[in-house]
Amino acid sequence: MAFKLNPLVATLAAALALSAVSASAVTLRVGNQGDALSMDPHSLNESLQISVVENVYETLVTRDANFKLAPLLATSWKQTAPTVWRFELRKGVKFHDGTPFTADDVIFSYERAKGDGSDMKSYVGQFKEIKKINDHTIDIITNAPFPIVPELITHWAIMSKKWCEDNQATKPVDRRKGIENAASFRANGTGPFRVRERQPTVRTTFSRNGNYWGKIPGNVDEVIFSVIGNDATRVAAMMSGELDVMEPVPVQDVERLKANDKLKVLQGPELRAIFLGMDQKRDELLFSNVKGKNPFKDIRVRKAFYQAIDIETIKSRVMRGAATPLALMYPPQVNGYPADLAKRLPFDVEASKKLLAEAGYPNGFEVKMNCPNDRYVNDAEICQAVAANLAKVGVKINLEAETKGTYFPKILSRNTSFYMLGWTASTVDAHNVMYPILSTPGDGGRGQFNLGSYSNPKVDELTDKVASETDQKKRNEMIREAMKIHQDDVGHLPLHQQALNWAAKKNIELVQFPDNGMAWKFITVK
Incomplete structure (x- = not known):
């Protein structure tokens, strides 16, 4: 049976064809449900944004193809004192405009990432200062x-001091x-790809950096x-x-794409x-009756909301099985996961009604819920x-689902209930998770994404202790204690x-x- 190309796809095809550099160029055409909202690597701490811009900008430390720590703009690092880390910087690296990369760019990027407007404060908020030892050596204190x-710094991108000042x-x-x-629209990194043409929310074209300092696999x-x-x-x-x-492949289409002999579907947790x-935090909600x-x-209201959510039906019907219900704020693959706390509060409509009545809301109440419709897998459907x-x-x-371009600015400014x-x-x-999500909002990126301002002084205290504890057994015990407090407080509602x-043609080799x-540098088109 012949496949009939619909007009929208035909339009896309024409646009892609017009963007080709030459017949001999190896072009990779990537489709996503959303866009990186800016080319500024410090402007939004969001996974898609980070994924895109880290092909252009680089960090001191990265993850290799096996997701292990690896050197990038730093060639080595060591702890020289309990609060001092020395990083040797890579020599011979140039930004896309030809400006040499030095320690001055690292210090500038630190000040920029911790300053006003930055969404990356939590990556550098633990730092007291960065000292320049020489042009290619720094101490992070x-x-x-x-x-x-x-x-911590695998997503803290380094920008050119000169370029930022000039522009x-x-x-x-x-x-x-x-x-x-x-x-927002242009970029000058040290990475394997350059931004060639930017059309926000439509299409961005990137070219291989012919003067890249390293080998592109x-x-x-x-x-x-x-x-x-x-x-x-x-x-x-x-x-x-x-x-x-x-990416992402809609969960309802996974099997259909798997059945196509020219395609493959890459899956994993x-x-x-x-x-x-x-x-x-507020004494009166912004959006409620x-x-x-x-x-x-x-807490009775928070617990009532938790117990009203039928997570198993969301898993089976909305997510088509492509989700694992959580009782904690991070999955088991993350270091410090207390398995004994992995049981959710039971889904119980009658218990939920009773809690609401005890709290003084026997007939419930109204509240607006903010939700993205193009960021997470079936996000709007989950909220529905x-x-x-x-x-x-x-x-x-009162559900308000919208594109992440307007959603994130709204909730990041805490304009939500x-x-x-x-x-x-x-x-x-x-x-x-503890520092940016569970801690009381404060300086240095603490609680920067704790958008409802949940606060427990004991969780804050444990967060600080966990940061500096080197004994893994003691550290895990403190993590567990903090998670138990947050869980008992019903500080958030984990889903x-x-x-x-992901879907790819069978001639594409890539790392998920x-x-x-x-990382486009790891992709090969055969």
Whole structure:
């Protein structure tokens, strides 16, 4: 049976063809449901954004094809004192504009990442200062002993001091305020790919960096990254051969793509927890019919919401089995996972109703729920299911699902009462959840993504102790204690760990990282 190309796919095909560099260039055509919202690597701590821009910008330390720590812009590192890490920087590296990479760029990038507008503060917030020893040696000095500094900085990108100064981009683009600058649309990294043409929310074209300092294992000369928000259109483009790689594969289409003898589907657990957060700070919610008080300050209400969610039905019907329900804020693959706390509160409609009545809401109440519709796997559908679940206990959810381009600025400025968020522990360690997500919001990126401002002083204290503890047994005990406190507080509502589903042509060799990162330098088109 012949496959009929629909008009939207035909339009995409024409656009992709126009973007080709030459007949001999090896082109990789990638389709995604969303876009990197900026080319500024310090502007948004979001996995797709990081995945895209890290092909252009580089970090001191990276993950290799086996997801193990590996040198990148730093050739080596060692702890010279309890609070001092010395990094030897790679010599002979140049930014795309030809400017040499030196220690000054690292120090500039540190100041930029910790400054106003940065969404990457939690990666450098543990640092007291960075000292320049010479042009290719620095010392990172931490506020307290911090044994996982190399793991922490695998997503802290280094920018050119000179380029940022010349282009009035010394401060990051603040996604909360909608401010843009030169770094939003152009880029000057040290990475294996350069930005050639940027059309936000439509398509961005990247070219191989012919002057790259290192060896690029793959053979891709250019990458055309296309945004195809409609699932059916994206799948049709993959099925017709107009795309080489796509992610995510809609869970309902996995088997259909697997059945295509020209395609393969790459699957695996992602290090991401999907959860719901609630404003627990304001005395009155911004978006609720309850006036004069905040229902989410009452643990009985938070627990009622938790027990109203039918997570198994969400898993089977919404996620088609491509999810693992969670009782904690990170999955078992993350260091410091307390397996004995892995049991969720039971789904119990009657218990939920009773809790709401005890809290003074026998007939429930109304609240707005903010949700993205193009960021996580079936995100809007999950929120719709949660809304339907809560309706059964008398809670009316006014669901506002929108593109992440407007969603993230809204919730990152805490302009929300009830929201969805996904979080990947980029260090593969529990501290990378405790510090940015569970800690009371404060300086240095502490609690930067704790958007409902959950707060428990004991969790904050344990977070600080976990950061500097080197005895793994003691450290795990402290992590467990903090997780138990947060769990008993019902600080957030954990939902599930989503599965990774990518599709690729069978002639494409690529590496699927568990944090959903896609490094184009590892891709080979046969």
